[in-house]
Amino acid sequence: MTYTKLGDTGLDVSRLCLGCMNFGSGEPWMMNDRDASVDLIHEALDLGINFLDTANVYSTGESEEIVGDAVASANRDELVLATKVYWDMFDGPNGSGLSRKHILDQVEASLDRLDTDYIDLYQIHRWDDDTPIEETLAALDHLVETGRVRYIGASTMTAYQFTKALYTSDIEDYERFACMQPEYNAVDRHEEANLLEVCAGEDVGVIPWSPLAGGFLTGKYDRDDDTEEGYRAETDEYTRNRFTEENWAVLDEIRAIADERGVTPAQVSLAWPLHRDVVDAPIIGPGSSEHLRENVAALGLDLTDEEMTRIEAPKTPRWPAPGKD
Incomplete structure (x- = not known):
């Protein structure tokens, strides 16, 4: 495993972060097996992954509980545990959003489920149009000041919104977002025309x-074939929306490079x-040990500039992306 600093912080994170949305029973495509989920997390830790990302909303807290169980015997000082807040956790007033009340209530619930004294990275899952960003940032700053949270982050918003949040932190002397979690892969490159320029300019991780674009970039789908029974695309519109001619052209290049290199399309797609x-x-x-090890092996794949260009050539990044405005 290799490690890097998260943005301009001194925090060491593995070059792959283990996403924990699969660990739970909220959807048919999830693992739906608590013991197998814990085992997979243990295997990721054994491979050197120290960075785990979950959210309170994933299976309504079940994912956080599974992560907490899995890391109970690990060296907490080496781990970077990340979770998120925003989406509905219960019906009724104050059940969602980024108000001070919701954030302070939910961070305590996440700490309990993760069975930890602090969260390394606490992220806002989306932008909240109904709450002033000053209120949200003040609440997050309080969590850092009181030791419940080490760093704060954000996910999926416009460049204007993110820039407003960063500059508000600068003006009000609030804790600054250390990282951004955008959708980004070889077929979903719209953030190159939105958030990524801000992140690069502001030294945000x-x-x-x-x-892997919901599994599309693993190469398991073909233009003319019906989706195989049990694949995520059977029930997930997100993956089916990747089935466009431009995206198939990108996948054609990825498959060709994989064949030339003797690796898998998933490994080329992650190397990009x-x-x-x-x-x-x-x-x-990953949903299995095989997929986890395949993903980790991508760290050893060094793509050439020519291969990077081949993958990128069929797409022109645009914001907003078609179907996402």
Whole structure:
């Protein structure tokens, strides 16, 4: 395993972050097996991954509980535990959002489920139009000051919103977002025209979600074939929306490079964001030991400039991306 600093912080994180949304029973495509989930986390730790990302909303807290169980015997000082807040946790007033009340209530619930005294990286899962950013940042700053949280981060918003948050922190002397979690992969490159320029200019770490585009970039789908029974695309519109001619052209190049190199399309697809200077640690979401080890092996794949260009040529990054505005 190799490690890097998260943005301009001194925090050491593995070059791959283990995404923990699969660990739970909220959807049919999740692992739906607590013991197997714990075993997979243990295997990731044994491979040197020290960075785990979950959220309170994943299976309504079940993912956090599984992570807490899995890391109970690990060296906490080496681990970087990340979770998120924003989405609905219960019906009724104050059940979601980024108000001071919701944040302070939910961080305590996350700490309990993770069975830890502090969260290394606490992230806002989305932007909240109904709460002033000053209120949100003041609450997050309080969590850092009181030791419940070490660093704060954000996910998935416009460049204007993120820039406003950073500058508000600077003006009000609040804790600054240390990282951004955007959707980013070889077929979803819209953030190159939105958030990534801000992150590069402001020395903010980048931990992309869905680096394999919901499984599309693993190469297990074909243009003319029906989706195989049990694949995520059977039930997940997110993956089916990747089935466009431009995206198939990108996948064609990835498959060709994989054949030339004697590796898998998933490994080429993960190597692509790892070769982008702005990216610190893509968030992988393996559902098996085989997939985990395949993902980790991508760290040893050194793509050439020519191969990077081949992968990128079919797409022109645009914001907002079609279907995402």
